[in-house]
Amino acid sequence: MYWGVMASEGWRKGPWTAEEDRLLVEYVKLHGEGRWNSVATLAGLKRNGKSCRLRWVNYLRPDLKKGQITPYEETMILELHARWGNRWSTIARSLPGRTDNEIKNYWRTHFNKKPKPSSNGTHKLKAPRLLRRQQQQQQQLLQLQQEQQNQQQMMLMMNQIMDMKIMSLVVEEDNQIAEEEGGLWCSMLSTGCAAAAVPEGTSNHIEENLILWDGLWD
Structure with missing residues (x-):
């Protein structure tokens, strides 16, 4: 059996042609998805129902x-995948626009590596690149916030x-x-006190004058 020839059951195998894609698209527009086994009769395709379904779901x-x-x-x-395992169709329902075949191929290409058994008998997958990248970004963000906090504290201390x-x-x-001002007041007070003080002998002089006046009157 060769690519592009009829199989023993009468179904065509091999790559799809542009004309076959056009016939399948027109069929789905008229009849909707499903009823794949009747495609060969209604659309004039020499493809079985499974081939038509996969072509539509994965490409058209x-x-x-x-x-x-x-x-x-x-x-x-x-x-x-951690929740449902290899249920690719179920996973594809949660990712609009992505096919189960595309998701399966992506998983097998990027993550389907046999993990080494750990000491407790469980298997652990290595952290994917995305998670590592996110952790690095979070660490950088925390460092930046810490530096800004330190700068603010330093500025506050300098202001204080x-x-x-x-x-x-x-x-x-x-x-x-x-x-x-205290020295000035003390100087002024000292000067005032000196000016107001009575010299020695002044009282004796006053008494002599009084005695003289009393003698004149007598």
Whole structure:
């Protein structure tokens, strides 16, 4: 049996042609998905029902998502596979636009490595690149936040030190002014006290004058 020839059962094998794709798309538009076993009769295709279903699901559906698996989809595949195992059709229902065949191939290419048994007999898969990348990003973010926090604390300490220096200068200046004013007041008080003091012998002179006046009157 060769590619592109009829099988012994009468079904065509091998790659699909553009004309076959067109006939299958028109058939699904008219009859909807399903009824794959009647495709050969209604659409004029020499393909069996399974081949038509796989061609439609994996290549011709209008809602198929093209391009590489995204990091989010990769994380979902890991989580869903841990829950459901190799139930690719079930996993594909949670990833719109992705086929079970595409998901299966991606898993086998990137993650299907036989893990070494651990001491307790369980198997553990190595952390995928995405998870490692996310952990590195989280660590970098935490380091950046810590550095910003340290800078803020340093600025706060510097501001407090500056405020303390300014307060110290103000207090020192106030003390100096107070000392100067106190010295001035003491000097003024000393001068006033000296001026108001009575010289020695003044009282004797007053008594002599009084005696003289009394003698004149007599």
